[in-house]
Amino acid sequence: MKTEQLRHLRRAVLAVAGAATLILGLAAPSQAADPVLRDLATAKGRYIGSAATASELNISSYAALEGTQFNSATPGNEMKWESVEATRGTYNWTGGDNLVSFAQAHSMQVRGHTLVWHSQLPNWLTSGTFTNDALRALLVKHVTDEVTHFKGKINQWDVVNEPLNEDGTYRASLWYNQLGSSYIADALRAARAADPAAKLYINDYNTDGTGSKSDGMYNLAKSLLAQGVPLDGIGFQGHLIVGSVPTTVQTNLQRFADLGLDVAVTELDVRMTLPATTALLTQQKADFKSVVSACLAVSRCVGVTVWGLGDATSWVPSVFPGQGAANIYDENYQPKPAYYGVAEALGWTGTVPVPTASCAVTYGVNQWNTGFTASVTVKNTGTTPVSGWSLTWTYPSGQKVTQAWNATVAQSGTAVTATNVSYNATIAAGGTQAFGFNASWSGSNPAPTDFKLNGTACS
Template sequence: MPPCVRSLRPRRSRLTAVLAVAAATVLSFVAAPLAHAASPLRSLAEAKSKYIGTELTGNMVYNSTITSLAGAQFDMVTPGNEMKWDTTEPSNGNYNFGPGDTIVSFAQSHNMRVRGHNLVWHSQLPGWVNGVPRNQVQGVMEAHITTEVNHYKGKIYAWDVINEPFNEDGSLRADAFYNAMGSGYLADAIRTAHNADPNAKLYINDYNIEGENAKSNALYSLAQSMLAQGVPLGGIGLEGHFILGQVPSSMLANMQRFAALGLDVAVTELDDRIQQPASGSSFQQQANDYATVINDCLAVTRCPGVSQWGVGDADSWVPGTFPGWGTPTMYDNNYQPKPAYNATATALGGSGGGGGGTGAGPLHAVGAGKCLDVPNSSTTAGTQLDVRACSGGANQTFTLTSSGQLTVYSGADCLDANGRGTTAGTKVIIWSCNGQANQQWNINADGTVTGVQSGLCLDVTGASTADGALVQLWTCSGASNQHWTFG
């Protein structure tokens, strides 16, 4: 297992999957039928006086599937690369704000706040900055901060003014700014940003500071010192790039101690990487990890919200940076919700499990005019389901759980893709509930029911309307034999 220290985020290599599906015109936001809770995540978060955010970068803003999902579910956006120094000031005094402006325009059109990311960072610096004589670095840094913050004044809710300034042992990185100005560059950067936009919340953002450790202790001492000097530091960003099952148990206490200083404490870049191939139990642990992070934020008044780094697994930076690891977000490669989504929705006070929410009742096959049925009320594992005239019996009553399972017989058995099949024609059976991905389902807003693992649709074989017509998984086609109502 790799150490819980992330490498530098690659600027564009992680966009390969996105480029393959990039389409349409910039800011063309065509709605796609996606599975999500009855109330969008953003509405659930806002009801708790929080935000739920995401990250967009590069060609993601040209992809209508991504932008439709992002605009519907999230109310905060962070540009992944578009506001970093190598993009905004590639040569001394020559600025390029076009890429960042595009993301700001998207956010404004969807009533989303924007997190500016970032102003001062040792990485993704254009070469000319590292070549500046030390006695000129302060002037260059202040000019860059002032120009960029002025350009976006009034459009940015919060800035990551300083990004990742610490080594793992709590010492400060010896970058161009520290080497020229010592530790004083940190306070100077915050003051300069505040002078340019007094209304923006100003953050120091870092990774591996989520729990109490040498690195977060050093940041805590720095924050105390800054506040004592009247430096207008407003918040601490906990990036939250986790390894599955390793959300620190001290995260809540750590957030509370920063909040007690009068600082906001946001989770700014959440993902939770899983060693591949991922199993159903891994996805359930990921759901637990997401719920822990959301609940920790909810428990801290000064936690304004949580932002995920990326929209879905297909656009994540993780596989390109950590070979053998992936699936780190709450949406899969097809931008369908995973158990982590359901857990997030539930933690925010909503109902998980896709468009139908949690609940119990029959699944009506719209095309057949019948109900999903366990033949002869069988309790034998492996029994293939069919459709029959609705009777209200226990063998036709399914419960959608918060983890996306469809259970029958009071939770004894689960709807299951036979043999963990992911090909068209896979039988839909009952099997003892085991929490694996082939037993997790999305009840979608467009009336389909899709398997989390396969992405295939629950289908009445041959579009039959007869009693006893068998049920299978099949490529989603929009036909009436793949439409269902629940409850």
């Protein structure tokens, strides 16, 4: 905290004018009667899966949910080229083997991810100089070796990942630039030869609804099938945005199914601009539910995989600054409304628990003739951390905020909003964050009584 800010806070005399207890509504508590997603999915003839990395499986809460709630697992990184063959011809299967062992111990199937991709390639491959024939041989060898190692243990392979641009044309990559689109057929044929029982997929993002990119994928699939290339399914990643889920997901899945292909939602998450609010979380629940429902409406949609569990380890904030809260569990691995949305889509008819997280606000002023200094402390009295916060209230007597510290404070008429700054965005369970501001007043200076934290009013 800056010296000037400390001086302001020390100068403020905490004459506590009022306190309010607020219901955050950010996460519902885990209940003994919570639905088991894998049981619901099995009853519908589908799987429900989750991605996991080795580090995530070392988190006891993550591993417990992974093994009890889901019947399919996808490795986040452990089967990618740079992970298994960082040195040419030398393989490290430890991460992939451990995930497979975890899945087998919990009666889960495994989606292999991914054999051929433009990203996460080892340096020896990306910096090397190879003839076209040599590069093709390396691709075929790697696919053959990896699929052979995991033969009989993988239900579905994402053989080729993200081969298309947004307009449906082929993505420029190490593979396409030298081999053209034929690398896709080469990889699929090598995978089939190595494990005839595994289902072979092409997987991509932003193909969830109809449009240019999904049209490109559709044309690619038709072309491969016409050539007799072994292709069993298409994976639709499903990295989506709250309130912007395509309305054509079901229609799009169905047209691929009509080609005789299986389809699957392979990496589902639904991100939002932080902080999470009750309204955003409610919409997120509806979005997850709509995607799962679209899959269930297509007979050849074999399952849905969510891309990770808790918000604490989500990839989203590092790639999309200011966005996050994309998963069905919160940062403390407690179920969010989205979890219940998935359950409802799968046929669950139970009652969603009322959120129990709460906080208390202490508001105090040091007042003089026409101005005052206010100090505000927000305490999280709930059991889960708050990530990104916004506190709102009204000043009905004409008070005007002029300067603030430890928060960004904006005022429009009588409405005031205080938002966290970069260094105090998280309020730990049982923890507090404090901020202060100067303001002017005339006539009277009553304390606010309508505090709302992240959009939810006090009870």
